[in-house]
Structures are given as C-alpha cells and as structure tokens.
Amino acid sequence: MDDSVFHRLYEQYHQDVFKFLIYLTRNRDHAEDLSHEVYVRVLRAYAGFEGKSSEKTWLFSIAKNVAIDHFRKNAVRKKHLYDKFDWEKSELVSTGILPDEMAVMSEEMKDLLKQLDQCTGDQKMVIVMRYFHDLSIAETADVLGWTEGKVKTTQHRAIKALQKKMNALPKEGGKLNVRQ
Amino acid sequence: MSDNNWDDQQIENLLKQVPDIQDHRSKSEILARLKQDERLQKVKKKKRTPGWIPTSVAVAALLLLSLLLPSMLRGNESVMDKAMESSKDGLENKAEMRMEEAATHDRDDSAGFSEEAEDTAELDEGQLFSEKQAGETTSFAVYPKDIVDGTVFHIGLVGDAGASIPITFIIPNSQIEADFGDMEPTSFDLYMEYASRIDEAGLGFREYHPYRGKLSVEGDALIQTLTEGHGYDTGSATVEAHEGTLQDTFYGFREIRFENEDGTPVEFDQVGEPSKPMQLTSGLNFYNYYLFTQANGQEFLSPNFLKSYDSFETALLDMKEKPNDVYSSVIPNGVDFDVIEEKGLAILKFKKEIDLEAMDSKTMIRMFDGLLLTAASFGKQMQFENVVQSEWNGMDFTRPLPVPIGPNQMPLLLK
Numbered sequence: 001m002d003d004s005v006f007h008r009l010y011e012q013y014h015q016d017v018f019k020f021l022i023y024l025t026r027n028r029d030h031a032e033d034l035s036h037e038v039y040v041r042v043l044r045a046y047a048g049f050e051g052k053s054s055e056k057t058w059l060f061s062i063a064k065n066v067a068i069d070h071f072r073k074n075a076v077r078k079k080h081l082y083d084k085f086d087w088e089k090s091e092l093v094s095t096g097i098l099p100d101e102m103a104v105m106s107e108e109m110k111d112l113l114k115q116l117d118q119c120t121g122d123q124k125m126v127i128v129m130r131y132f133h134d135l136s137i138a139e140t141a142d143v144l145g146w147t148e149g150k151v152k153t154t155q156h157r158a159i160k161a162l163q164k165k166m167n168a169l170p171k172e173g174g175k176l177n178v179r180q
Numbered sequence: 181m182s183d184n185n186w187d188d189q190q191i192e193n194l195l196k197q198v199p200d201i202q203d204h205r206s207k208s209e210i211l212a213r214l215k216q217d218e219r220l221q222k223v224k225k226k227k228r229t230p231g232w233i234p235t236s237v238a239v240a241a242l243l244l245l246s247l248l249l250p251s252m253l254r255g256n257e258s259v260m261d262k263a264m265e266s267s268k269d270g271l272e273n274k275a276e277m278r279m280e281e282a283a284t285h286d287r288d289d290s291a292g293f294s295e296e297a298e299d300t301a302e303l304d305e306g307q308l309f310s311e312k313q314a315g316e317t318t319s320f321a322v323y324p325k326d327i328v329d330g331t332v333f334h335i336g337l338v339g340d341a342g343a344s345i346p347i348t349f350i351i352p353n354s355q356i357e358a359d360f361g362d363m364e365p366t367s368f369d370l371y372m373e374y375a376s377r378i379d380e381a382g383l384g385f386r387e388y389h390p391y392r393g394k395l396s397v398e399g400d401a402l403i404q405t406l407t408e409g410h411g412y413d414t415g416s417a418t419v420e421a422h423e424g425t426l427q428d429t430f431y432g433f434r435e436i437r438f439e440n441e442d443g444t445p446v447e448f449d450q451v452g453e454p455s456k457p458m459q460l461t462s463g464l465n466f467y468n469y470y471l472f473t474q475a476n477g478q479e480f481l482s483p484n485f486l487k488s489y490d491s492f493e494t495a496l497l498d499m500k501e502k503p504n505d506v507y508s509s510v511i512p513n514g515v516d517f518d519v520i521e522e523k524g525l526a527i528l529k530f531k532k533e534i535d536l537e538a539m540d541s542k543t544m545i546r547m548f549d550g551l552l553l554t555a556a557s558f559g560k561q562m563q564f565e566n567v568v569q570s571e572w573n574g575m576d577f578t579r580p581l582p583v584p585i586g587p588n589q590m591p592l593l594l595k
Contacts, residue, residue, distance in 0.1 A: 001214065001215070023201070108194065109197070112191070167184045
C-alpha cells in the first residue's frame with residue numbers, strides 16, 4: 001500500500017470521516033472498524049479515482065457505502081438472511097454503547113439524536129451530511145448519487161419529521177438552552 | 181400530549197451544534213492496522229511442496245490447468261474440446277494474432293503455476309491475472325452445453341472483499357470415476373474430496389477452505405459441528421463469508437445445522453441466540469448479479485453480498501445501478517429495459533434496439549450472463565427482445581435462452 005496516500009488522506013479527512021461514522025453508528029468500536037474499512041476500500045481504489053467528483057465527496061460516498069453495508073449486514077443477520085434491506089426506508093439504528101461524548105451532551109441534544117435514529121435512513125444520512133458536516137446540497141447529492149432536488153426534499157422531510165418527533169416528547173426533554 | 185413547540189429553525193440550530201467527536205487512536209495505530217490487512221498486501225505465492233498427491237490427481241490438475249486456463253480466462257466455450265482447439269489454433273495459425281497472443285499468455289501462465297511454483301518470490305498480483313487476460317474473459321456463467329462429460333462442483337471461495345464468490349468447477353468424469361468409483365457424488369462428497377486441496381491462493385482467493393469443525397450428513401440436512409474458537413462469528417465479515425460460502429457450496433441439501441459437540445445449537449457471538457438451521461437454497465437465492473473485480477484484475481459475477489429480493493422485477497431493475505463501491509453494475513449506461521413474465525418465462529425487452537456488433541462484446545456477454553444468472557436465481561428462464569442479431573456468441577435470441585448452471589467457471593487447481 002502507498003503510505004504517502006494514507007498520510008495525506010489521514011491529515012485531510014480522517015476526523016471528518018470518523019465523525020461521520022460515529023454519528024451514524026453511535027458506537028466507537030464500530031466507527032473504528034468502519035473507518036479501517038473505508039481506508040481499505042479507498043487505498044485499493046485510489047489509483048482508479050477518476051476525479052469525476054471531488055476527493056472529499058468520493059471519500060464520503062465510500063464511507064456512506066461502508067456504513068450502509070454495516071447496517072445491512074446487521075439487519076440481514078438479525079433476520080437470518082434473505083430479508084430485503086432498503087437503507088433509504090429502514091432506520092439506521094445502532095444498538096451499541098454510546099460514546100462518552102454523547103453521554104455528556106445536553107438532554108435536548110440527546111433527544112434530538114435519539115429521534116434522528118428513528119428517522120428513515122435517507123433522512124438520517126442527509127441530516128448528518130448537511131448539518132453535522134456542513135456539506136452543500138450539491139456535495140450531498142454527489143455523495144449519495146442523488147439529484148439535488150431529492151436532497152432538498154429529503155432534508156425538508158427530515159426536519160419536519162424531527163420537529164414532529166421532538167414536539168411529541170414529554171416537556172422535560174424539551175427545548176431549554178437552545179442557542180440561536 | 182406534549183406542550184413542546186419546536187419549530188424548523190430551532191431544530192436546525194440544534195443540529196448545527198452537534199459536537200465533534202474525535203478518533204482517539206494515533207495515526208500510527210491506524211496505519212499499523214492497515215498494514216496487517218491482507219487486502220492491502222501483495223499476494224505471496226505459496227511455495228508448493230510435492231507432498232502427498234495421488235499421481236492421477238496431479239496429472240489431472242496439470243492437464244486441466246494447461247488446457248482449461250485459456251478457456252476460463254478467455255472464452256465462453258465448452259470445456260475440454262474448445263480449450264484444446266484454442267490452444268491448437270493459437271500455436272499453429274499465426275494469422276490469428278489474438279489467439280496466438282492469448283496462447284502465449286497461456287503458456288506463460290502454465291509456467292507460472294508449475295515451474296515457478298517453487299519460487300517464494302513475492303509476485304505482484306497483476307502478474308497472475310493481468311489486466312489483459314482479465315480483459316479477454318468473455319464468459320461469466322456455465323451453461324448446459326459447457327458440461328461435456330464432466331461433473332459440476334459448486335463452491336463459494338472468498339475473494340479479497342471478504343465475501344463469498346460463487347465459483348463453478350467442472351471436473352472431468354474420468355477424474356470423478358477415479359476418485360469415487362461408480363458412486364455419483366453429492367455436493368458434500370465433492371467438498372470432502374477436493375475442498376482441502378483446492379489451491380485457493382493460486383486461483384486468486386483467500387485461503388478459507390476446508391471449514392473448521394466437522395461436517396456430516398443427516399438425511400437431506402448437513403451438520404457442522406463446531407468447537408470453541410471456530411472463529412466464524414468474530415465479525416460481520418466472517419459471519420457473512422461463512423454463510424455465503426455454505427450457501428454457494430452445498431447444493432442439493434435442505435438445510436445446515438450448526439451444533440456444539442454435545443449436539444446443542446451453536447450460539448454465534450454476532451447473533452446472540454442459539455443458531456437456527458440455515459435453509460440451503462441450491463442456487464435459488466433470489467439474488468441479482470453484479471460485477472466484482474479483485475485487486476489482481478480477475479472479474480466475477482457475484483450477488484451483492486447476500487442481498488435477496490422478493491420481487492424478480494425489482495431485482496432486475498436494481499441491476500442498472502451500482503449498489504455500493506464493492507460491486508458494479510453489469511448493465512452499461514444507456515441500456516434500459518422492461519421485464520414482463522409470461523407463464524414462468526421472463527421476457528426482457530430492451531427499450532432501444534441493441535446492436536451487439538456495435539457494442540463491446542465482453543460488456544455484452546457480462547450483461548447477458550448477469551441477467552440470465554439473476555433469472556436462474558429466481559428459477560426462471562429468460563428471453564430477450566429488441567436485439568438486432570438473432571444469433572450472437574452462441575446465443576439464439578429467437579427463443580428462451582438456456583438457464584445457466586452456475587457462475588464463474590474456473591479450472592480446478594489443486595495443491
């Protein structure tokens with residue numbers, strides 16, 4: 001393997017990719033395993049990277065695929081094979097141990113992330129990319145292989161779904177200390 | 181009812197405040213783990229020691245290798261006679277440059293597997309199956325016409341993505357008679373006889389077989405008796421490779437049970453409950469097929485991990501899209517189709533008429549093989565409509581095409 005490629009990718013993207021994976025899986029061990037898998041796929045495919053998309057969106061698309069494969073394998077295994085898994089319609093729920101960083105979050109943030117887990121996979125993915133990673137509509141579309149219109153619609157639905165779910169929570173978990 | 185009153189803006193503001201979560205591992209730790217990953221390492225050619233190999237097997241393996249490798253890598257031709265024909269043509273007719281060139285590669289390959297087998301030199305993976313040779317592959321499925329006095333041996337071998345790749349070996353019946361006498365071997369018998377001797381690394385796969393534990397037969401069920409530390413449940417990839425290879429190997433059985441030595445069901449770590457018998461499907465997996473390319477350039481048709489479909493039509497339509505970064509679509513851009521079913525026959529109609537002579541032949545063969553394998557996985561026969569040619573590459577488009585017997589024919593290379 002080409003160490004220089006690894007060093008450059010690590011410096012530029014490692015923490016971003018890790019954050020993406022840990023927010024999707026909510027499990028540090030899984031995020032570490034999946035980030036390893038991302039490197040394996042990226043390093044093996046690097047020579048063939050055609051530059052049709054930016055390196056950043058290419059990396060995120062690989063990370064996204066690795067994460068979906070992880071959720072799909074879990075779903076398939078739990079159902080003893082052969083059940084269909086459609087990531088866009090399924091919930092991408094990880095049942096692992098919450099990282100320490102999540103345990104010390106405000107209650108409202110914990111609620112929000114919990115409700116995000118209850119959203120459909122496509123909504124969760126768009127929220128993570130657009131809000132946690134600040135990817136543009138175009139970049140998100142590129143990562144997901146969607147049209148920009150689909151990203152916008154999914155984002156809109158995701159916010160509405162989160163709003164509805166948050167408003168359905170008991171008030172104690174409600175909106176204190178929201179910084180504007 | 182709740183009294184909360186979150187609006188869009190407040191939700192968005194909160195989402196933007198999600199804190200960063202860092203990976204606490206050091207860069208060197210991450211790099212060290214990558215260095216350990218065999219998928220990023222060059223293939224080390226194993227030193228082959230003569231060991232105990234029955235003469236008949238050794239001769240058969242060498243014969244198969246020298247005769248079949250050209251055919252496997254290059255053409256959708258029948259097994260023995262066509263391969264012999266090709267080699268002969270290549271050597272004798274210099275006007276047929278492509279054949280001559282291919283035969284030269286074939287001879288190189290034979291040397292690579294025999295004389296050079298004693299070397300322990302590290303070879304670049306590309307040297308085993310060069311891009312060029314991979315590029316000449318024009319068959320991805322085995323059809324009834326390919327079985328000439330041979331016995332089919334299905335097996336799932338583990339590729340460098342860690343997933344099972346369904347492979348089809350055709351063993352000459354003379355070899356079967358030598359090894360089994362008059363008995364007609366089941367998939368279990370074939371596995372027990374050959375699996376431990378398949379040169380997986382030599383064929384470009386990970387060393388995976390034979391299975392750990394003990395395999396036995398009880399009626400139409402198989403039992404895999406496993407002991408502590410069997411390792412089939414250490415991670416999602418190992419679980420999937422285990423299940424996938426079993427499914428791709430044991431045709432003709434109803435199910436496989438996983439038992440401890442005391443007969444109780446094994447509890448796999450990744451599942452967390454006593455295992456249930458796994459239904460074996462003998463190829464009726466409701467899969468669709470995609471292109472999988474190994475690091476050394478070998479190309480195979482493979483299901484998308486273990487993804488199966490309820491709907492045959494959806495399975496076919498999904499094939500138009502690349503499902504992830506491991507597998508690629510076999511349907512070229514610009515090719516679109518509809519599918520209808522009539523009395524068990526699937527009719528795939530291309531939306532625009534396809535002129536196969538104007539397309540890349542390998543791409544087209546891959547597409548047809550992938551579609552036919554998908555139909556076969558649903559137990560269906562398929563006919564194509566809106567193709568300019570009525571006959572092409574041995575396919576008669578005026579009638580339903582034969583149902584493939586299995587994907588990815590390879591020569592049975594034994595250690």
